[in-house]
Amino acid sequence: GLRWALIGASTIARERIVAAIRAAGGNIVAVQSGNLERAEAFAADFALPLATQHLAKAVANADAVYISSTNAQHCAQTLQALDTGCHVLCEKPIAIDLADARRMIAAAGAAGRILAVNHHLRHNAVHRKIRDCIVSGQIGTPRAVIISNAGWLPGHLRGWRLSGPGAGIVLDKTVHDIDLLRFLLASDPRSVSAAFSGPNGEPPHAIMGILDFGPTLSAQFHDDFDAPFGQTRLEVIGDAGRLIAEDCLSGRPAGSLTLHDQSGPHILSIAHHDPYAALIDNFQQAARNGAPIAASGRDGAIALATALAAIQSATTGSRTQIENLP
Numbered sequence: 065g066l067r068w069a070l071i072g073a074s075t076i077a078r079e080r081i082v083a084a085i086r087a088a089g090g091n092i093v094a095v096q097s098g099n100l101e102r103a104e105a106f107a108a109d110f111a112l113p114l115a116t117q118h119l120a121k122a123v124a125n126a127d128a129v130y131i132s133s134t135n136a137q138h139c140a141q142t143l144q145a146l147d148t149g150c151h152v153l154c155e156k157p158i159a160i161d162l163a164d165a166r167r168m169i170a171a172a173g174a175a176g177r178i179l180a181v182n183h184h185l186r187h188n189a190v191h192r193k194i195r196d197c198i199v200s201g202q203i204g205t206p207r208a209v210i211i212s213n214a215g216w217l218p219g220h221l222r223g224w225r226l227s228g229p230g231a232g233i234v235l236d237k238t239v240h241d242i243d244l245l246r247f248l249l250a251s252d253p254r255s256v257s258a259a260f261s262g263p264n265g266e267p268p269h270a271i272m273g274i275l276d277f278g279p280t281l282s283a284q285f286h287d288d289f290d291a292p293f294g295q296t297r298l299e300v301i302g303d304a305g306r307l308i309a310e311d312c313l314s315g316r317p318a319g320s321l322t323l324h325d326q327s328g329p330h331i332l333s334i335a336h337h338d339p340y341a342a343l344i345d346n347f348q349q350a351a352r353n354g355a356p357i358a359a360s361g362r363d364g365a366i367a368l369a370t371a372l373a374a375i376q377s378a379t380t381g382s383r384t385q386i387e388n389l390p
């Protein structure tokens with residue numbers, strides 16, 4: 065495995081990524097935080113050899129960095145890490161501004177290093193199975209997808225996500241929906257129509273929208289921070305069948321899948337695995353032997369471009385074209 069530095073002493077690193085890196089055979093050599101005490105506490109909890117406030121020190125003996133700071137810091141930290149020769153796995157959203165995302169992709173290209181984005185939903189076993197079913201024609205031609213990604217944002221995460229740069233539901237949840245749709249449909253959305261839902265407020269806590277994938281395929285998404293009884297759900301409607309997945313959009317190795325077709329409902333068996341460990345494994349293979357990255361910087365940038373178009377649509381009340389990325 066690779067030698068990893070963690071940039072950000074975050075909840076996601078604590079709850080998922082340390083275990084995922086270790087499960088994939090990686091070695092975590094340092095943690096960086098803006099706050100030295102938090103870095104030290106994190107290092108002590110996970111027996112890491114180095115805690116520091118300085119990114120340059122954290123990456124000194126690392127091959128790769130995992131960036132899970134607040135959204136507004138992703139760009140600058142990625143550029144700095146690439147500059148030291150590290151591969152970068154950045155959290156979503158890749159950045160909060162499309163120009164920044166483009167700079168990050170260009171810097172990775174110039175440095176000859178990997179830039180990947182932690183769109184872990186590509187690695188949930190339910191989503192892999194849905195994609196396989198679509199590719200093998202089990203539901204015919206897909207006509208529509210409906211994603212429900214509403215839930216309750218826990219109290220300890222109600223900080224920077226609810227105010228300041230990079231806050232709001234769209235850069236938090238909608239980017240995941242968009243990336244998952246691109247993965248499942250192997251197609252890019254062209255335009256988006258969206259409305260913020262729930263009580264007015266800045267930034268929005270909830271959004272509902274429609275992505276246009278062409279004349280015969282569209283997708284609907286609903287994301288909400290404030291729905292205590294929300295359960296995630298994904299439905300793909302084809303002209304020869306329908307797939308329904310439930311409880312599949314979290315970070316847990318969870319979810320069920322049912323195929324409805326001519327011969328009735330079939331509950332499909334799913335071999336679950338940790339999506340984050342699978343993602344780290346893919347990243348390490350890409351670094352070691354050039355395997356294709358599941359969600360690249362470009363994928364992260366397309367998710368961001370689409371999310372920003374959704375915000376513009378909801379703000380202006382009109383359908384918005386999604387900016388193309390080369």
Ligand code: NDP
Nearest residue numbers: 072073074075076097098099102132133134135155156182
């Ligand atoms: P946290 O709020 O837990 O951590 C983000 C940053 O906030 C940390 O790097 C830390 O900064 C600072 N911080 C952490 N704890 C505290 C505290 N108690 N008081 C003050 N500041 C604190 O964020 P998340 O882990 O929820 O999210 C981090 C990133 O990961 C985001 O970009 C998010 O979008 C993404 N994410 C992705 C998920 C996925 O499945 N792909 C799931 C969840 C989040 P410092 O390190 O400088 O101390």
